[in-house]
Amino acid sequence: MKRISSRDNALYKELKALATSSQARRRAGRTLLDGVHLCEAYLDAVGLPAICVASDSAMVNPEVVAILERCAGTHSVVLPDALYGALSQVEHGVGLMFVIDTPQLDAPTELSGAAVLLDNLQDPGNLGSILRSAAAAGIREVHCSAGTVFAWSPKVLRAGMGAHFTLQIHEHADLASLLKTARLPVLATSSHASASIYDTDLSQPVAWLFGHEGQGVSAELLALAGRHVAIPHLGPIESLNVAASAAVCLFESVRQKLSRK
Incomplete structure (x- = not known):
């Protein structure tokens, strides 16, 4: 050496x-x-x-x-x-x-399967945790908007714990175009939604849309998402951290898929 x-x-x-x-x-x-x-x-x-x-x-x-x-x-x-x-x-x-x-991937024109779409996430720890949950839940594609923190920064990599190497991570993604051409259900998380994730059929491939830590998913992208879903909770907290929300949603999907086998 x-x-x-x-x-x-x-x-x-x-x-x-x-x-x-x-x-x-x-x-x-x-x-x-x-x-x-x-x-x-x-x-x-x-x-x-x-x-x-x-x-x-x-x-x-x-x-x-x-x-x-x-x-x-x-x-x-x-x-x-x-x-x-x-x-x-x-x-x-x-x-x-x-x-x-760092991988240099071509910008996709459409979603090819189950995916996670991230709108303007700012915290490296949140992004890394979501990537880790996505990989563990069997997701292959992650699409990050231009305003999302750099996925390959050391802090995100540490939080991801190796998840990066099993995922296709597309940065500077045009989320609006991907939503418009999506051939599978797109679910956006919103604290104001009336539908619960536990009453939603997640046994088939879906695309999940998660938003900014404080502002949530932008109004433009919410309008393009097929369904808005919420995570029910009992305590006096308005909403969950975005990484925790993603983990709950992704593993409710895993639970439903396993229960069908």
């Missing part, structure tokens, strides 16, 4: 930009995976990374050593702990990260 010991090293400067700037990640078409779990998930689902980065102290960690052995032949570098720490956003991490190329 090549050792980098200077902050002025050109590659280190590139790594620092990827770690700290969303614009740099978008420009480079690359992002960082931080930690053993994400790196293992990437190796298992996708393959070798563009660059493997480890800290000095990680070189004695058996899990890290095993991953580095799997990455034999890949461009790999080792950094002093202080330099590595300036890149990592994980407190008390193990000292391993991958640089990966």
Whole structure:
């Protein structure tokens, strides 16, 4: 492994930009995976990374050593702990990260199956949690509007826990066009809807539309959705967090599908 010991090293400067700037990640078409779990998930689902980065102290960690052995032949570098720490956003991490190329998918003209559509989500943790729930519920397609947080940011990746690598994530999606051409039911969550998800047939493929954390789904997209549904609740809380709402909806769909078998 090549050792980098200077902050002025050109590659280190590139790594620092990827770690700290969303614009740099978008420009480079690359992002960082931080930690053993994400790196293992990437190796298992996708393959070798563009660059493997480890800290000095990680070189004695058996899990890290095993991953580095799997990455034999890949461009790999080792950094002093202080330099590595300036890149990592994980407190008390193990000292391993991958640089990966972010998928560049063609913009679809229609939904090809069960999907999640996200309108202007702002919180990285919410987006990552929804991606994780979608993958666990058997969803393959996720379509993010232009106003939604970057799906491949390190914070979203950590919250997704490897879900990214099993999903087709389309960013800057034209949600209105997708809704207009949808051949399957589109369900939008709304706290003002009268229909309950528990009285809705979710045993067949559907597309779920979830909106901004505070404002919900935009009026334009609500008008295009086939059905508006609500999650009943008993307490004096007006609505659930969007990630919690998505999990409830997706797994009510899973429950209905399993009950039909």
